[in-house]
Amino acid sequence: MKELKILSPTAILGYGFPVDSFERGLEKEPDLIAVDAGSTDPGPYYLGxxxxxxxxxxxxRDLELMIEAGQQRDIPVILGTAGGAGGAPHLEWCTEIVKEIAQEQNLSFKLATIQSEQDKDLILDIFKKDGVSPLAPVEETNEAEIKASTRIVGQMGVEPIIKALDEGSEVIVAGRAYDPTVFAAYCIREGFPAGLALHMGKIMECASIAANPGSGSDCMFGTLREDHFLLEPLNHERKCTTTSVAAHTLYEKANPFKLHGPGGIIDLSETEFEEYDERTVKVSGSKFIESDEYTIKLEGAKEVGYRTLSIAGTRDPIMIEKLDHIIEVVRDTVRDNFDDLSEDDYDLIFRVYGQNGVMGDLEPEPEVLSHEVGIILEVVANTQELANTICSFARSTMLHYGYPGRVATAGNLAFPYSPSDLKAGVVYEFNLYHLIKVDDPCELFPIKIEEI
Incomplete structure (x- = not known):
């Protein structure tokens, strides 16, 4: 029976994995070791x-184990979204580590690096030709927004990685990549169905998170065959179930049957999940439907200001009861004291944990039921100096405000840290989450091949 075996060591490069699990995977003689090295989950700062x-x-540490194993077994090692966000500095950072390992371990191999950072002028040209469209729920972009981007990356599909494999690359370090591609590219190149390969990659990119109990710091093993694939966690304390694998298939997706990606859609309308044995799940029926036009997702980040924050808490029941009122008084006092500033100069943000700190205005149960609350007072301003000033004034105002019914006058807040105000530096926000049309899936992703 024709099959390919793939070892996914960890959900994100740097999250670690047990050596025992990894070695158990190597004993199964994998054809490929692959890992997703990044995500947009930590927010826009890292891209920007x-x-x-x-x-x-x-x-x-993770790469040392992976590269050494790949070289000993003469199998490729592929990682995508290098450095966490996949931009040029991230790719350079990760490639430097790979070369350092090669030198220290006296290894020699063909290394491919695939760039994904995009030139703003090129994106502007494509935009002017109506080649850029928004991904819901974002709005249409414009020239000013594209120019404001600090960094833009494109999310590559399988084609650039296949091209690097065709060049004989043994280790591939890719910039921003569609998560399943680092697992699927090798399989598709070997003639396996794209739908099954991409679906398997969709699950394996998070390693043992798809197992029970789940972990992003443990290994998963995938076996791809012509009409199905198998998933097995490599730690004997975990097992895959039909529920855990099906649930992870839907992870981060709005539509349970159609998963959009570069060049097409993974169609899950006929997918079946079956227990293969007590720890392994069999998946079949997934198909890939090519799109009429090949599109690449863009991710961009821009600077929006500077942040200072103060972390405090209170367990005074009278203050907690009147907290919404107190916050409004603090806002008004800041506004009155700095009446030369406009609303565009700073944002004053209060996050009250124990009330609605996680969900904000979307919190369905905003009534405080706890005996204490945590308060993060945050300021984002045009300059670091202004952020420091507004945060300091708002913090001291809240600390000493004489709210109705107050008993103690020594201070309303407890601060876990000194200094109480923490300067967080530049703030970024995502400003591009759009699709661009391309004629060639590889045209935006130049490949560099070198012998090291």
């Missing part, structure tokens, strides 16, 4: 600032 949200030492 060009830094990784994972630690260098942790990333190097």
């Amino acid at each position: 600032a060009g830094v990784s949200f994972t630690d260098r030492k942790a990333v190097k």
